[in-house]
Amino acid sequence: MTTDSIRVPLVVPGTRPELADIEANIQAARGRISVLYQVLLNSAPLAQGWEALLTVIRNHTQVPPDLRELIILRVAVLNGADYEFEAHVPHAKAGGLDDAQIAAAKLDGSAEVFDEEKRCVLHLTDCMTRDIRVRPEVFDAVLQRFGVQVAVEITATIAAYNMVSRFLLALGIEH
Incomplete structure (x- = not known):
């Protein structure tokens, strides 16, 4: 994937100490920190809430x-x-x-x-x-x-x- 078209800066994992816990949660749930999450990390509360919601949707519902x-x-x-x-x-x-x-x-x-x-x-x-x-x-x-x-x-x-x-x-x- 090229990142040329992305409209905001990517937050490179490990570069902002205040995001360490959020990044660890994303890494644990997803196995990696994708480009999507590197964009979301521009807003710590949004990244955290997004990860929580999508983890519930993907892993904690009765939807097969x-x-x-x-x-x-x-x-x-x-x-x-x-x-x-x-x-x-x-x-x-x-x-x-x-x-x-x-x-x-x-x-x-x-x-x-x-x-x-x-x-x-x-x-x-x-x-x-x-x-x-x-x-x-x-x-x-x-x-x-x-x-x-x-x-x-x-x-x-x-x-x-x-x-x-x-x-x-x-x-x-x-x-």
Whole structure:
């Protein structure tokens, strides 16, 4: 990835002692401090809160890993966030998505490689990302299939990754 397009300075890990604890948490949760987090570290409170929220979304909900990663890939596609898509392909594979499903995430949510559960989640993802307002029948289908807790967690996952992709694009973190 080139950093020429990034609109703010990157905070090089280890260069600001006051960020050491936050950097250690990011490193522990992610295994590295990506360009995204090097941008976020320009605001210590934001980096800390972002890491906490996204760690909960990714690691502490009842959303199955394949559905979570499918949501993330689809949001990235709809928002044109190539960096996000590519960053999550390995997670998607580890979460149980196969190459055909990953490729189909670039097309639409009706592909035959998706079962009804995945199509239901993709429909909500598309509605939330494209239309913002979700028709009652779309959300009701998710609620009926997954129950209240998981429906809320799926919705939060879609919302959070719309935030991520829009942040990436606004700050020029594109490839």
